[in-house]
Amino acid sequence: MGDLSGNYEIRRFPAVSKGNEGYAEAETWAKAVGFGFHDSTRTPEHRERSLATYEVDGRIFTGAYQTGPVAPSSLPAEVPVATFGTFRKTLNIGFGRMLETQMVTAVTVRTSHRRRGLLRRMMTEDLQAAKDDGVAMAALTASEGSIYGRFGYGVASLERTVKVDTTGRFTLRHTATGAVEVADPKTLLDVAPAVFERVHRHTPGSLGRQEWYRHLASGSLGRDGKEDPAIKVALHYGPDATIDGYVSYKFLGWDTTPYTVEVVDLVAATDHAYLELWQYLAAIDLVERVTWNEAPVDDPLAWALADPRCIDASDSRDMLWLRILDVPRALAARHYPADGRLVLNVDDPLGLTPGIFALTVEGGQAAVERLPEGTAADLELGVSALSSIFLGGVCPVTLKAAGAISELRPGAALRARQMFAVERATHCLTHF
Numbered sequence: 001m002g003d004l005s006g007n008y009e010i011r012r013f014p015a016v017s018k019g020n021e022g023y024a025e026a027e028t029w030a031k032a033v034g035f036g037f038h039d040s041t042r043t044p045e046h047r048e049r050s051l052a053t054y055e056v057d058g059r060i061f062t063g064a065y066q067t068g069p070v071a072p073s074s075l076p077a078e079v080p081v082a083t084f085g086t087f088r089k090t091l092n093i094g095f096g097r098m099l100e101t102q103m104v105t106a107v108t109v110r111t112s113h114r115r116r117g118l119l120r121r122m123m124t125e126d127l128q129a130a131k132d133d134g135v136a137m138a139a140l141t142a143s144e145g146s147i148y149g150r151f152g153y154g155v156a157s158l159e160r161t162v163k164v165d166t167t168g169r170f171t172l173r174h175t176a177t178g179a180v181e182v183a184d185p186k187t188l189l190d191v192a193p194a195v196f197e198r199v200h201r202h203t204p205g206s207l208g209r210q211e212w213y214r215h216l217a218s219g220s221l222g223r224d225g226k227e228d229p230a231i232k233v234a235l236h237y238g239p240d241a242t243i244d245g246y247v248s249y250k251f252l253g254w255d256t257t258p259y260t261v262e263v264v265d266l267v268a269a270t271d272h273a274y275l276e277l278w279q280y281l282a283a284i285d286l287v288e289r290v291t292w293n294e295a296p297v298d299d300p301l302a303w304a305l306a307d308p309r310c311i312d313a314s315d316s317r318d319m320l321w322l323r324i325l326d327v328p329r330a331l332a333a334r335h336y337p338a339d340g341r342l343v344l345n346v347d348d349p350l351g352l353t354p355g356i357f358a359l360t361v362e363g364g365q366a367a368v369e370r371l372p373e374g375t376a377a378d379l380e381l382g383v384s385a386l387s388s389i390f391l392g393g394v395c396p397v398t399l400k401a402a403g404a405i406s407e408l409r410p411g412a413a414l415r416a417r418q419m420f421a422v423e424r425a426t427h428c429l430t431h432f
């Protein structure tokens, strides 16, 4: 790769809403992101509303700008040739523990400047800066599965699309403990963040949500930048009458057969709320199917249905990719449900956190120690594989079988599976 320093300048600046200094630069950056993702519909109003939510998120925009002469009649130098967005939220790492996480999004490189190392440069610099800032974890969701492993990211959670037959076959073996009622969708502007916060606290793999979600769920700001009048909302009330779940959904119209409702957002803070919201969805008259694109792979719905074949599911797909930036800090932050000692020899393609680390858990208390080079390890693995198993959503024994983890002490992969287990299925409801 050639030296790019003479050709491009990397600039970082915060997202700002209209009326603030720097808006023109932020809007031009957002336009470049739209170009990278083949977006042809974003109007200035849509960008204005998006930027207002990005400001609330505290997003930092990184752009690569041409410093040399720009080809005549081509896009001017103030339009970035590459974009890279970040913001910080917490990641639930099991048993209610939270870890601050660098969330990476809006990664694009203009076609005419691709494969010159711009992504590598922005990623390397950003991850190093986040680590220097004391952040031990980075996360993203990937457009293609082949891009991010080389930077040390590993798949840590999965999701799938379900089509649920809600005709007479749909019967849940479940006794309702609460109630469901229909609400004005705009109610979610106030209600959604608090309900999500409860889900976030009890779901390993959950990442804090960006501001946009409550606007999406309430129909205030659809993916096309407009109000979505098709959105309907139902709330779940627990036995103490507090709202502990909601579903935001829309009917896909009489031309879609079987007649279908699509779930836009389903957030349930208790097991009862989850099943009772499904019961509600299945009870919607004149509808034969409910689809949801962000369903868990390990789904209680399947086990509560009298006929589990009501669910027609796609293959699971990668959702959350994690990248540990600081192995000792990340390992020490977790709670481990099983005692034991594991010596991990961790390789890091970016050199951020390689080394040999002993993880010792006694009486539930974890200690992490860096050991000298050459110390015999139990498991040898890349930081990508360690990031995959960190949340308990990916099995170390399977990664061993795949050759992604080398087991140097027999039984160490199984021990890792027991130690990294979490209290309930890993699932992330935050796309970013």
Ligand SMILES: CC(=O)SCCNC(=O)CCNC(=O)[C@H](O)C(C)(C)COP(=O)(O)OP(=O)(O)OC[C@H]1O[C@@H](n2cnc3c(N)ncnc32)[C@H](O)[C@@H]1OP(=O)(O)O
Binding pocket: 036, 037, 104, 105, 106, 107, 108, 109, 110, 113, 114, 115, 116, 117, 118, 119, 120, 121, 140, 141, 142, 143, 144, 146, 147, 150
């Ligand atoms: C978190 C998110 O935002 S996901 C969205 C990612 N963005 C997109 O998919 C939008 C369309 N694609 C693009 O804009 C660009 O092609 C990008 C951002 C994926 C890559 O940008 P580039 O500047 O070309 O990448 P760069 O030159 O730094 O390449 C870095 C490495 O990744 C590899 N790579 C880059 N893109 C891909 C790809 N799509 N598939 C496989 N490998 C890739 C390169 O071969 C290179 O490998 P090496 O350094 O090991 O030799």
